[in-house]
Amino acid sequence: MNMQFDAEYDIVIVGAGASGLSAAVEAVKNGSSVAVLEKLDSVGGRGQFVEGSTAFESDEQKKRGIEVTRAQGFKALMDESQWRANAEVVSAFVHNAATTIRKLSDIGAVWEDVTIYAYEQESELKTMHWAEGEGARIIELMEKAARDGGAEIYLNTAASRLLTEDGRVVGLEARDADGQELQLGAKAVILAGGGYASSPEMMEKHSWYGKNARYLVDLGTPGNTGDGLNMAVAAGGATAETGSVLLMPVAKDKTITSHVSGAGSQPYLWVNTSGRRFTDEVVAMNFSDAANVIAQGDQGTSFTIFDEATKKHLETAGSDIGLGTFIPYHAQLDRMDAELEQDLVTGTAAKADTIEELAAAIGAPPETLVATVDRYNQLVAAGADDDFYKPAKYLRAIERAPFYAVRMVAGTLVSVGGIKVNGNLQVIAEGTTDPIPGLYAVGAEASGIYGDTYPLTVPGNISGFSYTSGWLAADHAASQIAESVAV
Numbered sequence: 001m002n003m004q005f006d007a008e009y010d011i012v013i014v015g016a017g018a019s020g021l022s023a024a025v026e027a028v029k030n031g032s033s034v035a036v037l038e039k040l041d042s043v044g045g046r047g048q049f050v051e052g053s054t055a056f057e058s059d060e061q062k063k064r065g066i067e068v069t070r071a072q073g074f075k076a077l078m079d080e081s082q083w084r085a086n087a088e089v090v091s092a093f094v095h096n097a098a099t100t101i102r103k104l105s106d107i108g109a110v111w112e113d114v115t116i117y118a119y120e121q122e123s124e125l126k127t128m129h130w131a132e133g134e135g136a137r138i139i140e141l142m143e144k145a146a147r148d149g150g151a152e153i154y155l156n157t158a159a160s161r162l163l164t165e166d167g168r169v170v171g172l173e174a175r176d177a178d179g180q181e182l183q184l185g186a187k188a189v190i191l192a193g194g195g196y197a198s199s200p201e202m203m204e205k206h207s208w209y210g211k212n213a214r215y216l217v218d219l220g221t222p223g224n225t226g227d228g229l230n231m232a233v234a235a236g237g238a239t240a241e242t243g244s245v246l247l248m249p250v251a252k253d254k255t256i257t258s259h260v261s262g263a264g265s266q267p268y269l270w271v272n273t274s275g276r277r278f279t280d281e282v283v284a285m286n287f288s289d290a291a292n293v294i295a296q297g298d299q300g301t302s303f304t305i306f307d308e309a310t311k312k313h314l315e316t317a318g319s320d321i322g323l324g325t326f327i328p329y330h331a332q333l334d335r336m337d338a339e340l341e342q343d344l345v346t347g348t349a350a351k352a353d354t355i356e357e358l359a360a361a362i363g364a365p366p367e368t369l370v371a372t373v374d375r376y377n378q379l380v381a382a383g384a385d386d387d388f389y390k391p392a393k394y395l396r397a398i399e400r401a402p403f404y405a406v407r408m409v410a411g412t413l414v415s416v417g418g419i420k421v422n423g424n425l426q427v428i429a430e431g432t433t434d435p436i437p438g439l440y441a442v443g444a445e446a447s448g449i450y451g452d453t454y455p456l457t458v459p460g461n462i463s464g465f466s467y468t469s470g471w472l473a474a475d476h477a478a479s480q481i482a483e484s485v486a487v
């Protein structure tokens with residue numbers, strides 16, 4: 001039985017973010033007819049916030065004398081995942097990421113630099129390609145190239161169900177901007193919905209933070225509600241490593257460009273809700289690991305404690321570590337006083353003349369916080385952190401009133417696990433090693449390059465993977481379509 005559709009395309013792409021637009025650009029270049037569905041009223045998704053993207057052996061790296069081989073990239077990603085990643089998918093990414101940089105240059109991207117994220121983190125590979133205008137500019141360029149090539153972009157249109165016939169995906173159902181049901185026929189559907197980070201229920205169900213997921217604060221756009229994962233599973237697709245999520249520390253109720261949040265992200269004294277120190281705060285340099293630490297704590301919360309001398313240091317000498325372009329290295333955090341006016345009222349920060357009062361303000365037992373600060377000051381005086389082994393340069397005494405506490409939580413950037421795919425980005429059918437014909441998953445929707453967490457030692461990898469997997473899926477779909485025509 002052949003279904004009746006409202007419209008038919010070679011390829012229908014679900015999601016107009018980093019991976020979906022990359023798929024669309026490639027698909028129109030291949031001559032495929034393309035529809036891109038975007039549930040929000042504008043394109044870009046979380047791709048708009050991307051700062052930098054991973055590639056290996058790219059022209060931009062070579063130009064700058066940077067040598068990071070594909071083999072190094074492959075090994076780093078596999079090792080970081082403790083070999084839970086899918087080697088086929090990692091290989092496809094590592095092999096093709098440099099081509100992505102070239103493809104983006106072809107549509108107008110200008111690469112300003114290739115760096116690492118945290119300058120003192122020796123384990124990082126120099127893979128982070130920074131484009132002029134960052135991810136937002138890349139989105140603009142991809143949207144233009146896709147539209148110029150003839151892709152139809154349906155805004156305010158959410159895909160809801162895959163349509164299958166004899167085991168193959170033949171299209172999907174969606175609801176358009178006027179609330180009308182729409183059935184679109186497709187020779188291939190590419191799921192590019194960007195994972196489930198916008199859905200608190202799915203975060204609690206799937207991410208490895210479990211019940212603590214309720215304390216995470218979503219820092220992205222609201223459309224990433226796991227629709228692709230749910231649609232793929234309903235159509236018989238398998239899942240893998242669904243729990244992996246990329247987090248970043250952020251002060252409660254603040255944005256990641258806030259100076260109070262920037263101060264709270266520094267590797268000073270971190271205490272839990274009981275006023276106890278619990279980690280080597282130098283983990284702050286790797287924001288993904290740092291947020292994992294915070295997310296696991298009681299109420300997914302920690303407090304960063306510092307004194308007036310350190311506040312002055314942040315305002316004049318600047319931050320000791322950076323958070324990408326959001327809080328650059330050594331940025332003078334001179335907006336703190338202005339922000340604190342509000343933050344002291346909302347409870348995002350506390351300020352007090354004694355440690356006992358500071359403890360009361362954050363709800364910790366005063367005697368515990370006093371003991372913690374005393375011990376910390378001993379370590380500072382000794383110049384050696386015998387408790388958690390933080391490098392001495394980040395040991396700053398807490399002596400000069402007033403004292404400050406910034407309430408930190410973990411913010412969600414994007415979930416990075418979900419639908420099981422093979423090296424061609426085809427969705428694998430549950431209980432088999434075979435792909436579901438006509439169905440692909442890309443970007444943050446697809447599993448493959450991660451274990452249970454995000455490796456910042458290969459910086460920029462989820463956007464690099466999103467752009468790369470998008471065009472790889474479009475190419476594979478085009479080859480399958482051509483084959484079926486030939487048959």
Ligand SMILES: Cc1cc2nc3c(=O)[nH]c(=O)nc-3n(C[C@H](O)[C@H](O)[C@H](O)COP(=O)(O)OP(=O)(O)OC[C@H]3O[C@@H](n4cnc5c(N)ncnc54)[C@H](O)[C@@H]3O)c2cc1C
Binds near residue numbers: 040049220224444463
């Ligand atoms: C603040 C911030 C900073 C970041 N910085 C970096 C960085 O520097 N480097 C990096 O690698 N990554 C970074 N990321 C992660 C970045 O979000 C991902 O790399 C990238 O966006 C993933 O691309 P994607 O296409 O999978 O998802 P997205 O770009 O989010 O696109 C998914 C799109 O699908 C749409 N959609 C979802 N469901 C449906 C549906 N049913 N129907 C239609 N449309 C649907 C969504 O609305 C969305 O527009 C950052 C994220 C945030 C929030």
